[in-house]
Amino acid sequence: MSTAIDITDLHVTIGGSHILQGVSLQVASGEVVALLGRNGVGKTTTLRALMGLVPRSGAVRVGDQDVTRWPPHRIARLGVAYVPEDRDVFSALTVGENLRLAEQVAAPNYDGVYELFPELRQRTRQRAGTLSGGQQQMVAVARALLNEWPVLVVDEPSKGLAPRLVSELTDVLARVSATTTMLVVEQNLAVVRRLAQRVVVLDHGVVVHLGPVADLEDAGLMRQLLGVSA
Amino acid sequence: MTVLADLTFSAVALSAVYFLAASGLSLIYGLMDVLNFAHGLFMTLGAYAAWDLTTHLTSTLSAPLNFAVGVVAAILAGAVVAGLTELWLIRPLYGRPISQILVTIGLDLAAVGLLLGGFGSNSLSMPVPLWLFEATHWGSLNLPNADFVALIAGVVVLVGLEWFLRRTRYGIIIRAGVENRDMVRALGVDVGRAFTLVFVLGGAMAGLAGLLNSVVFSGDLVSPLQGDGLLIFAFIVVVIGGLGSIRGSAVAALLVGVVQDFSNYYLGTHPGMAEIGNLSVVLLLAVVLEWRPRGLFGGTL
Numbered sequence: 001m002s003t004a005i006d007i008t009d010l011h012v013t014i015g016g017s018h019i020l021q022g023v024s025l026q027v028a029s030g031e032v033v034a035l036l037g038r039n040g041v042g043k044t045t046t047l048r049a050l051m052g053l054v055p056r057s058g059a060v061r062v063g064d065q066d067v068t069r070w071p072p073h074r075i076a077r078l079g080v081a082y083v084p085e086d087r088d089v090f091s092a093l094t095v096g097e098n099l100r101l102a103e104q105v106a107a108p109n110y111d112g113v114y115e116l117f118p119e120l121r122q123r124t125r126q127r128a129g130t131l132s133g134g135q136q137q138m139v140a141v142a143r144a145l146l147n148e149w150p151v152l153v154v155d156e157p158s159k160g161l162a163p164r165l166v167s168e169l170t171d172v173l174a175r176v177s178a179t180t181t182m183l184v185v186e187q188n189l190a191v192v193r194r195l196a197q198r199v200v201v202l203d204h205g206v207v208v209h210l211g212p213v214a215d216l217e218d219a220g221l222m223r224q225l226l227g228v229s230a
Numbered sequence: 231m232t233v234l235a236d237l238t239f240s241a242v243a244l245s246a247v248y249f250l251a252a253s254g255l256s257l258i259y260g261l262m263d264v265l266n267f268a269h270g271l272f273m274t275l276g277a278y279a280a281w282d283l284t285t286h287l288t289s290t291l292s293a294p295l296n297f298a299v300g301v302v303a304a305i306l307a308g309a310v311v312a313g314l315t316e317l318w319l320i321r322p323l324y325g326r327p328i329s330q331i332l333v334t335i336g337l338d339l340a341a342v343g344l345l346l347g348g349f350g351s352n353s354l355s356m357p358v359p360l361w362l363f364e365a366t367h368w369g370s371l372n373l374p375n376a377d378f379v380a381l382i383a384g385v386v387v388l389v390g391l392e393w394f395l396r397r398t399r400y401g402i403i404i405r406a407g408v409e410n411r412d413m414v415r416a417l418g419v420d421v422g423r424a425f426t427l428v429f430v431l432g433g434a435m436a437g438l439a440g441l442l443n444s445v446v447f448s449g450d451l452v453s454p455l456q457g458d459g460l461l462i463f464a465f466i467v468v469v470i471g472g473l474g475s476i477r478g479s480a481v482a483a484l485l486v487g488v489v490q491d492f493s494n495y496y497l498g499t500h501p502g503m504a505e506i507g508n509l510s511v512v513l514l515l516a517v518v519l520e521w522r523p524r525g526l527f528g529g530t531l
Contacts, residue, residue, distance in 0.1 A: 072412070073416075073417075091409065093405060093409075097402050097406075101406050104418040
């Protein structure tokens with residue numbers, strides 16, 4: 001199986017803090033990998049570095065391309081869709097404008113997006129800033145799915161959502177994962193179990209564990225790595 | 231009542247020029263975080279381009295046509311110089327705001343120095359249709375035609391900008407970029423093109439503002455320092471309206487124009503009060519910032 005994402009010895013320093021201290025991980029094509037770890041260990045920074053949103057050193061490859069020095073828009077156009085932490089929808093723009101902004105292919109898949117999130121079809125003229133947290137997450141995910149890109153990078157999709165919405169969103173991501181390579185940061189281990197085949201655990205800016213998702217069932221290991229009972 | 235109406239009309243025309251000068255400045259800062267101190271230069275060069283062309287190349291045309299050529303020349307000169315400034319000077323300095331400020335101040339000083347060396351410090355007279363210096367009589371009102379031109383230009387640009395920002399893809403990119411530039415890039419959008427476009431648009435409006443400032447408020451005179459004088463008020467308008475807000479700039483320009491004109495008319499004739507209009511504008515700025523530190527419409531386009 002070919003490698004979709006290949007991160008080698010990734011370092012990120014922001015404001016004097018050495019946040020990532022040599023992260024290496026691979027995601028195979030078609031695979032879903034969950035990036036886990038306590039708060040502040042560098043999970044979001046890893047995704048932002050992958051997208052080119054923070055200065056970084058090391059090597060980042062997407063498919064057969066070395067994108068380490070590429071700007072974010074080129075990395076995205078290579079086929080990497082990104083759902084950031086806290087959604088980052090454009091609050092002053094309407095739902096329709098948020099989606100239109102994400103269009104990068106000749107025939108964006110609006111039908112598919114509206115099939116996954118029927119509610120958005122009725123809200124295209126509504127300002128995104130007036131949506132609930134769950135609806136904003138729908139917009140953020142819909143933006144990422146519009147171009148049917150082969151790689152999806154998702155940061156904490158369930159964060160701050162009600163349990164019912166978490167379940168619905170997980171259903172959507174599970175459907176998408178059938179055709180998409182995914183690297184997902186997620187604290188909700190039930191969501192991780194549902195989506196991922198492998199887990200990567202970070203601590204203090206380095207990878208401290210790589211393994212199959214079944215490792216989540218090892219309560220002692222999870223307590224040691226994440227400080228939680230799985 | 232007639233005086234009040236005449237005064238209001240004149241203040242609104244002044245506001246239109248302030249809006250033209252400020253809107254580009256506001257867009258550039260809102261999207262790119264660039265405090266562009268060369269914006270005054272774009273205004274000056276717009277006026278000089280119009281003067282040069284209408285005086286030397288197209289002076290044989292009919293007066294209205296010659297003036298129209300001047301308007302196009304001012305817009306193009308502002309747009310081209312602004313675009314080149316972004317590509318050559320600003321682009322290598324993104325993320326370095328102090329360097330950007332210094333390079334735009336340096337560009338302005340150097341270019342104004344060249345203008346002074348090339349054209350002298352005396353103001354130059356631009357050929358404009360006599361109609362511009364006449365007034366339209368409407369009942370008991372005397373409305374200067376030049377004010378009409380400024381007002382129409384301001385309204386056309388405001389409506390055009392609103393249309394552009396709301397209806398076009400680049401407009402959406404700019405509005406989104408003002409809110410969260412990184413996320414726009416992460417969606418696959420080359421924000422660099424939008425940056426250049428915003429500079430070009432801002433420069434075009436500045437060039438037009440420079441020409442209209444000469445025609446409407448300086449008795450058809452063009453001078454090397456005129457843009458820098460107008461830039462101060464443009465910055466005040468941008469800060470009052472809220473950095474990055476076009477609607478804010480429109481409302482703030484109206485406020486500044488009205489306050490300045492009314493203060494000058496009613497108080498400026500008293501001994502020692504010649505600068506009361508400018509002082510009133512600064513007081514207005516202080517009051518607005520005390521009330522709303524981010525300006526009237528800060529954070530929204």
